[in-house]
Amino acid sequence: MKTHTIVIVEDHILLSQAIASLVDSFKDFSVLYTCKNGKELLTKLKTPNNIPDIILMDVNMPILNGIETTEIIKNEYPEIKVIALSVEENDVTIIKMLKAGAKGYLLKDVEKDILELALIETIKNGYYHTKDVSNILINSLNDDDSGKIQLKDREIEFIIHTCSEMTYKEIAEKMFLSPKTIDGYRDNLFQKLNVKNRIGLVLYAIKNGIYKL
Amino acid sequence: MKTHTIVIVEDHILLSQAIASLVDSFKDFSVLYTCKNGKELLTKLKTPNNIPDIILMDVNMPILNGIETTEIIKNEYPEIKVIALSVEENDVTIIKMLKAGAKGYLLKDVEKDILELALIETIKNGYYHTKDVSNILINSLNDDDSGKIQLKDREIEFIIHTCSEMTYKEIAEKMFLSPKTIDGYRDNLFQKLNVKNRIGLVLYAIKNGIYKL
DNA sequence: AATTTAATGGGTGTTTTTCCCCTTTTTTGA
DNA sequence: TCAAAAAAGGGGAAAAACACCCATTAAATT
Structure with missing residues (x-):
């Protein structure tokens, strides 16, 4: 059986290397290289022979985050399968990531056995989901305010300022x-x-990554 | 040269196993076992032959966090060396952890080379610090509000309620x-x-783990 | 072209928050 | 045990936040 190649994209180097060590210990998988963020990944992918079978992608990264990066991969390298790897149990984030093509x-x-299983199944079937994530997805579909709340740029700007200890006058x-007008924005958003x-x-802003601590 | 034993305490299983895989790949170190939180660790330590040379301890864990756990280790098993492992670059957290005995x-x-170096140096000298952390410590010592901010239980309670969208009257x-009195609490804390x-x-509450999202 | 919708902003009032200066009671520490 | 410090509470006023009303304009739909 041939060995499948994996690329790890993760900003915390130690974790990146630790996961690499783990993946290398799996029977049919080996790590091609690791990247610190989406930008670095896109650069590397331009070089021939740098196309892996699967990318293990962290969601929260600086420079170019997992969601944006996955979106680009889906369009430019549709044959590469992206598996998101994250601490985020947030419904919205998961949905965004899957929509982006994970x-x-x-x-x-x-x-670690689940990770190996996920790699195997993804190679075989093209996808893999744990029960956890499936449940979150099912719940979020029944939930009113999961996918459909769409904030406008101006509203997001307003929220970020609010998070910065500014008064509405400021x-x-x-x-x-x-x-x-600010009054209106606020009343609107409250509702x-x-x-x-x-x-x-x-x-809300912190939970949904609109405002970063 | 003899092999030194390591225990990993980390709530995210995958990371725990990944770091274990990494540590096992180091020449003079091997993982004795891993734990999901401080409580589990303390239980395991009670069994003879379960005392490692070094504990790699995550700071943010449920049940019994790294700071509290380290404090207990320092008193009950002073011969074990604890190295904190965290994403938190927060001055206060680092200082708390070191005060606790890390x-x-x-x-x-x-x-990963730094991790190995840290293990080697800690065995040899009893401690190890990266430049990063040293700099943070030096900066924080010149900084007014780093180590000495000590909130009272009642103040923490007040803050948590404030985070829960309650009015001061409530x-x-x-x-x-x-x-x-609440007025006074607030004025006091603002300052x-x-x-x-x-x-x-x-x-502040979210950054310092007082209020959990 | 007519209608809806979104963005902007005005009016007016209540409630909450914030600030500053103060007293009484309780706790602590020397 | 006596003084000092901390905790609890108070008065009063200005600023900010919140609520709900509505008007205008521009853009998008139909």
Whole structure:
């Protein structure tokens, strides 16, 4: 049986190397190389013979994150299968990643045997999902506010400023809008996101990666 | 040369196993066993022949976190050397961990060679520190609000409620205190933590693990 | 061309938050 | 045990946040 090649994209070097060591210990898989972020990966892929069978991709990375990178891979290298690897159990993130074209989504607290199984199944069937992730997906489909909340750029900008300990007056100045418009943004978002006050906005923003700590 | 034994304490199983695979590939080290949290570790340590030379300890874990666990290890098994392993670059966390008795603090984005070096040096000298962490420590010593911020239980309770989208009136009722006392808590904390408003409290709480999303 | 929808902003009021200065009670430590 | 410090509570006022109303304009739909 031939050996399949894996590329690992993960910004924490130690984890990257640790997972590489693990993958290399699997019977039919070997690590081709590792990258620290999406940008580095795209550069490497341009070189011939650098195309792996599977990419293990972290979701949260600087420079070019897993979602954006996967999107690009799907379009430019559709034959490569991407498996997301993340601590994020967040519904929205998982859905985004799968929409972007990931063939699987592994939470970082799975066993190594599951990782090996995921690699094997992905080679064989083209995809693999754990029960955990499947359940999250099913729940989120029944859930009102999972996929469909779509914030506008201007609203996101407003939220980020709110998270930065600014008053609405200050935000209005920064965004070149009347305080009254900001009032409207706030009222709107409170309703749309179902929160009670600014704190709720901040929590939402952090949970959904809109505002980074 | 004899082989030194390592125990890994890390809640994300895959990472735990991946790091184990890495450590086992080092010349003079082998993994004795792995644990998912501090509680599990303390149970295992009670069995004879389960005492490792070094414990690689994650800082953020459920049940019994790295700081508390390290504190206990220091008192009960002072001969075991604990090296903290974390993504947290947060000054306060690092200082807490070192105060608790950790002999080293590795950020999760170090190279595997550094991990091996840290293990070797810790066996040889009893401690190891990367330049990164040393710099953070030096900076934090010159910094006013690094190590000395010590929140009282009641203050932490107040902050958690603030993070829960409650008004101060509601918090006062919940904590059986006068709204005016809550006023005092707030004023105090704003000054102590150097924030401008409730949002600042929320950010501080999330950054420092006081409030979990 | 007519209608809807989205973005902007105004008016007016209530509630909450924030700030500053103060007293009383309880706890702590020397 | 006595003084100091910390915790709890208070008054009053200004600022900010929140709620709900509605008007205008521009853009998108139909």
